[in-house]
Amino acid sequence: xxxxxxxKELREKTGAGMMxxxxxxxxxxxxxxxxxxxxxxxxxxxxxxxxxxIAAEGIVETYVSExxxxxxxxxxxxxxxFVAKNEEFRNFVSAIAKQIAIEAPKDVEELLSQxxxxxxxxxxxxxxxxxxxxxxxxxxxxRFERFETNNLVQKYIHGDGKIGVLVEMENGDSQLARxxxxxxxxxRPEYLDREAVPEERVKKEMxxxxxxxxxxxxxxxxxxxxxxxxxxxxxxxxxLVEQPFVKDPDTKVGKVVADKGAKIVRFVRFEKGEGIEKxxxxxxxxxxxxxxx
Numbered sequence: 001x002x003x004x005x006x007x008k009e010l011r012e013k014t015g016a017g018m019m020x021x022x023x024x025x026x027x028x029x030x031x032x033x034x035x036x037x038x039x040x041x042x043x044x045x046x047x048x049x050x051x052x053x054i055a056a057e058g059i060v061e062t063y064v065s066e067x068x069x070x071x072x073x074x075x076x077x078x079x080x081x082f083v084a085k086n087e088e089f090r091n092f093v094s095a096i097a098k099q100i101a102i103e104a105p106k107d108v109e110e111l112l113s114q115x116x117x118x119x120x121x122x123x124x125x126x127x128x129x130x131x132x133x134x135x136x137x138x139x140x141x142x143r144f145e146r147f148e149t150n151n152l153v154q155k156y157i158h159g160d161g162k163i164g165v166l167v168e169m170e171n172g173d174s175q176l177a178r179x180x181x182x183x184x185x186x187x188r189p190e191y192l193d194r195e196a197v198p199e200e201r202v203k204k205e206m207x208x209x210x211x212x213x214x215x216x217x218x219x220x221x222x223x224x225x226x227x228x229x230x231x232x233x234x235x236x237x238x239x240l241v242e243q244p245f246v247k248d249p250d251t252k253v254g255k256v257v258a259d260k261g262a263k264i265v266r267f268v269r270f271e272k273g274e275g276i277e278k279x280x281x282x283x284x285x286x287x288x289x290x291x292x293x
Contacts, residue, residue, distance in 0.1 A: 002026050010035055016044045037204075041211040056273030057081045058142075059090065059161030063097035064153050068174070071153035072100035073166045074144040075270050079137040084161070089139070092118070092131050093161075099124065100144050108141055145268040156181030164270045172262035182246065183253060184269050189240035192264060193254075197239065205234050240264065 002025040010021040010032065016039050028034040058077035064070070076093045078084050095118050096111075105111035112125040119127060124141075132139050147153050147168050154177030156165045165181040172180075183189075191197050209230045213223035236242045241254030241264065248256065257264055 002030055006030055006032070010039075014039050014044070020044050037208060040208050042215060043212055056276040057084045058139075058272055059084050059093055060157065060164030060270045060272050061090075061093045061097040061161060062155035062157055062164050062166055063094070063101045064155045064166075065101060068152050068154070069149060070101050071147045071155055071166045071168075072097050072144060073155070073164050073268055073270055074100055075142045075164075075272060077140045077142050077273065077276070078135075083135055083137045083139075086135060089131070089135055090161075092127070092139075096124070096141060097144075100146050104146060104148070108143065111141065111144070143270070145270075147266070149265070151265060152177055154178055154181055156185060158182075158185045162272050165267065167267045168265040169257075170263040170265055172257070172260065172264075176257070176260055176262060179247060180240075180253070180257070180264060180267075183243065184240065184267055186246055187240075187243050188269065189243055189267075190238040191240070192266065193239050193241045194235055197235070202231070202234075206231060209234075240267065 002022060006025055007018060007021045010016065010025060011018060013032075014021070014036060020039065021035070024035040024038040025032075028038060056077045057080050058075065060073065060075045062071065062073045064072075074093065074097045076089075076096060078089060083089055095116075099105075099114065099117045100111065102117065103111075103114050105114055112123065112128070114124050116122050116124045116127045122130075128139060128141065145166060147166060149168050151168050151170045152172055152174065154167050154169065154174060156167075156178060157163070158165075163185045165184045167177055167181050167184065169177045169180065206227050209227045210223050213226040213230075214220065218226060236244075236252075241252065241257070243253050245251050245253050245256045253264075
C-alpha cells in the first residue's frame with residue numbers, strides 16, 4: 001500500500017513531484033529503491049539523496065599524532081545542537097579521538113571497554129555514562145576510523161564539527177594534504193578512483209543511463225554509445241582523483257597530486273548524522289505529553 005508518508009519520503013529524497021512519486025511507488029509496490037531508480041530512468045530525478053536529511057546532532061572530531069603518522073576520526077552524537085556546543089561534551093569527544101589514535105581499538109565495543117585516558121580508573125563506557133548524567137542527554141559514540149602509516153596523515157574539520165576528513169598521502173606535504181581534505185569535505189567523493197568503485201554499482205548506473213537515453217528516443221546502439229560518454233561524468237562525481245580540483249576547476253585532483261609527485265592512499269569523510277533519521281515531534285504535542293495531558 002502506498003501511503004502519504006512514503007510519497008513524502010520519496011519527494012524529499014529525489015525532489016520529484018508528488019504525482020510522479022505516487023505513480024512510481026504504485027508501480028513498484030512501495031519499494032523505495034526501485035521507485036528511485038524508476039524516477040532516474042525517466043529523467044525525473046537526478047540522483048537518490050539517501051543522506052541529505054541529516055537530523056542527528058553531535059560532532060565529528062579528528063586527531064593526528066605530532067609526527068603525522070597516526071590519525072583518528074570519530075563521530076559522537078547528542079540529542080540536541082545545544083549540547084553539541086557544550087564545552088564538556090566537546091572536550092570529551094576530543095579525548096575519544098585521541099584515545100582511538102593511541103589505543104587502537106578495533107571497534108566501538110572494544111573502545112568502550114578500554115581504560116579511559118580521561119580517568120584511568122574507569123572504562124570509556126563508565127566515563128560516557130558519567131557524561132550522560134552530567135550533561136543530561138543521551139550520548140552515543142557512533143563510529144570511528146583510524147590510520148597508522150609511514151606516510152603523511154592530515155586532518156580537517158569543517159563547520160565546527162559538522163564534517164570531518166582524514167587523508168593519508170604518500171610523498172605529499174601538509175599543505176597539499178590539507179587542500180585534498182578540503183576537496184573531500186566540499187565535493188563528497190565516495191571512492192578514491194575507478195578501480196575502487198564496486199562493479200555492481202557501475203553496472204547499475206550504466207543500466208539507468210541506457211534507459212534514460214532510450215527514453216529520449218535514441219536507438220539501442222546509439223544509447224550504448226551515449227552511456228559510454230555519460231559514465232565518465234558519473235566517475236567524475238564519485239571518484240576523488242577524477243573530480244575537478246576546487247582551487248582549479250580546470251584540473252582534476254589526480255593531476256594536481258601527480259604533478260607534486262604525491263599519491264593519495266586513502267581517505268575517510270564523516271558528516272554528522274548522515275544516514276540517521278530523527279523522529280519528528282510536534283512541539284505542542286510534546287509539551288502536552290510532558291505535562292501528562
